[in-house]
Amino acid sequence: MEIRQVDISGKRAVRRRAVARGFIKLRPETIERMRSGEVEKGDPLQIARVAGINAAKLTPLLLPLCHPLRIEHASVDLEIKDCGVEVVATVTATEKTGVEMEALTAAAIALLNIWDAVKAYEKDERGQYPETLIREVRVVEKEKGEV
Secondary structure: OOOOOOOOOOOOOOEEEEEEEEEHHHHOHHHHHHOOOOOOOOOHHHHHHHHHHHHHHHHHHHHOOOOOOEEEEEEEEEEOOOEOOOOOEEEEEEOOOOOHHHHHHHHHOOOOOOHHHHHHHHHOOOOOOOOOOOEEEEEEEEEEOOO
C-alpha cells in the first residue's frame, strides 16, 4: 500500500481542540538554576513556550501526512515541579480534521527546547544524561464540535 494523505474534502469544518501533556525529569540542581534565573541560555520556560507554539503551526512540515491547518489558538503552559517541568499544550482550530498532532508536536518540541536550554547542567562527568528523561507525552483531552 502506498502512503497517502487522508482525503478530508467531504468533511465539514467544525471547532476542534486538543490538549497534550508531557514531562521532563531534571536534576534538582538544574531546577534550582531555573528557579533562580541562572540558566546561561536564558529562561527555558520562555524558550519552550515560543518554540512549542511555533511547532504547532509547523506540524505539517514535520509530519508530512498531516493537513495544513489554520490554527486559531495555540498555547503552551509550563510548570516547574520539584523533579522537572510539566508542559501542557493546547491547540484550537475550526477545521475538517483534528488538532491532536499539533498539540503533541507543540508539547514535544517545548520539552526538547527545555532539554536543550539546560543540557549543560544535566550532563555527568562523561557527558551523558543519566537522569534527564522526557516522558508521558500524550493527548489528555480532545474535543470536537462546540468548544
